[in-house]
Amino acid sequence: MAIRKLLLPLTGTAAGEAALSTALITARMWNAHVTALHVRVDSRDVAPLAGEGLSGAMIEEMMSATEKESSDRAHAVRAMFDRFVAEHDVPVAEPRHSVGHATASFAAVTGREEDLVAQQARLADLTIVPHPEAGEDVSSSDALHAVLFDSGRPVLIAPHTTPEKIATRICVAWNGTAESAAAVLGALPWMQRAEAVRVISAEEYQRRGPAAPDLAEYLALHGVTVELATFRPIDRDVGAGLLKAAYDFGADLLAMGAYSHSRLRQLILGGVTRHVLEHAKLPVMMNR
Structure with missing residues (x-):
């Protein structure tokens, strides 16, 4: 499937x-359209605080401050977008x-x-999300x-920084779960265009389900030849070992x-997903 709409x-x-x-690098790869979406905070969301013992004047002041902050942020984001598309000669169109x-x-x-x-993402082929801000807990990234x-x-x-290229060398982290199968499906069009694809797996990462050789056989039916490699956790951290394996391959x-585990468990105990979100220095495509 071709990629035509990016959110x-x-x-x-x-x-x-x-x-x-x-997003621009991706759009030029696929001749796709990028919809940059800014969601402004609704100052009326402050109103429920009326039941918290705050006076009407205090709530009105908070709503006014929220509206000003939201407006300032919206103008800054729009100015950044306008400057970016002008500097990179990107046509603005519906x-x-x-x-x-x-x-x-x-x-x-x-x-x-x-x-x-x-x-909005339900009718986009791919949503591109900025990396969580420096110092921000990744668990709070609502979008x-x-x-x-x-x-x-x-x-x-x-x-964090603009990649030179995307998806010329792809690593697929495989553990046999439905989530990793969804990731394979989402990345399939990219793998069919890539110069090289490596499937990485680990005993500590594998769950019940097909193993990496089974995935290689499946991808071959779609015209994708892959190499298989295993990785080991680093200091018992599976996510750290996974990222090192991707870097060793030169993946972009x-x-x-x-x-694959519940989000609550990962927030409390940590997990592979959380580690990758916090530490990855390359583009990461995720599915659930």
């Missing part, structure tokens, strides 16, 4: 430009007019980010988890399933 939720500018660059070349458009809506991003859990579509986490895309 790029932008909530701030710190990691936004690297995500825009990642999606229906975007055929045969990379284009972009900007949309701003008001509401709950996690709800609106997940809804990322909304797409993973509520869209049914793949998500690409952009690295890692495809993997997300949250």
Whole structure:
């Protein structure tokens, strides 16, 4: 399946430009359209605080401050988008007019980010999410988890810095789960175009399900020749071993399933998904 529509939720500018660059590289690979989506906070969400003992004047002041902050952020994100597309000579057009070349458009809506991003992502071939801000707990990345859990579509986490290229050398992290199978399906069009594909697996990572050789046989039916490799945890950390294996291969895309264990368990105990989200320095495509 060709990639034709990319969704790029932008909530701030710190990691936004690297995500825009990642989206542009992807759009030019596939002659796709990028919809940059900014969700403004609704100041009316402050109103429920009325039951918390705050006076009407205090709530009105909080709503006014929220509205100003939301407006300032929206203007900053839009200015970044306008500057970026001008500097990189990206045509701005509506999606229906975007055929045969990379284009972009900007949309701003008001509401709950996690709800609106997940809804919009359901009709996007891929959602590209900026890397969590420096120092931010990855568990609080609402847009990322909304797409993973509520869209049914793949998500690409952009690295902190703009990659030189994407998906010429692909690593697929395989553990036999439904989540990793979904990741394979999402990455299949990319693997069919890649120069090299390596499937990496580990005894400590494997769950009940098909093994890596079974995946290689399946991919061969789709015209994808892969090499198989195993990795070992580093200091008992499976995620660290997985990333090292991807770096050793020189991968410029890692495809993997997300949250094979429950998200709550991963938030409390850590896990492979969390480690990769926090530490990956390459584009990572995840499915759940």
